[in-house]
């Protein structure tokens with residue numbers, strides 16, 4: 076992890092979410108963004124969740140990413156206690172395979188947004204990319220990294236198209 080001061084706080088409801096969440100940390104590192112990572116549960120440690128979000132801005136954080144599964148109230152509880160942008164990652168698993176987490180993270184009441192990313196492997200990556208995009212305003216070096224990242228995605232699609240065209244020719 077980068078040694079610079081964390082700008083992104085990543086919170087997960089349980090250490091069982093770590094296999095998903097670690098991909099958000101890795102993606103932020105690709106953009107040179109430092110994060111701090113905590114396990115805090117909206118249900119099992121509610122006072123800690125409140126304290127974390129209430130002090131986040133004062134501690135220098137600019138964005139919070141919250142990952143949780145099941146009755147996933149973590150993003151919403153954190154968003155209730157800060158005006159920092161909160162990005163929610165619904166974590167797959169359990170009896171409803173993540174649909175519960177998706178809706179619980181997404182369906183926030185008016186005035187308390189949680190920017191919810193997709194279930195599955197794209198979720199932690201998109202949470203990190205969205206955080207980088209929010210932070211890139213007025214930061215040309217970070218903006219350049221994002222442009223280069225998107226160009227790599229475009230090249231991948233172009234290569235994929237070539238592969239399919241070749242397969243059709245044979």
Ligand code: RP5
Nearest residue numbers: 088089091092143144145166
């Ligand atoms: C949620 O419940 C956590 O975010 C996790 O996704 C899920 C299961 O937690 P454990 O029972 O594995 O601790 O609060």
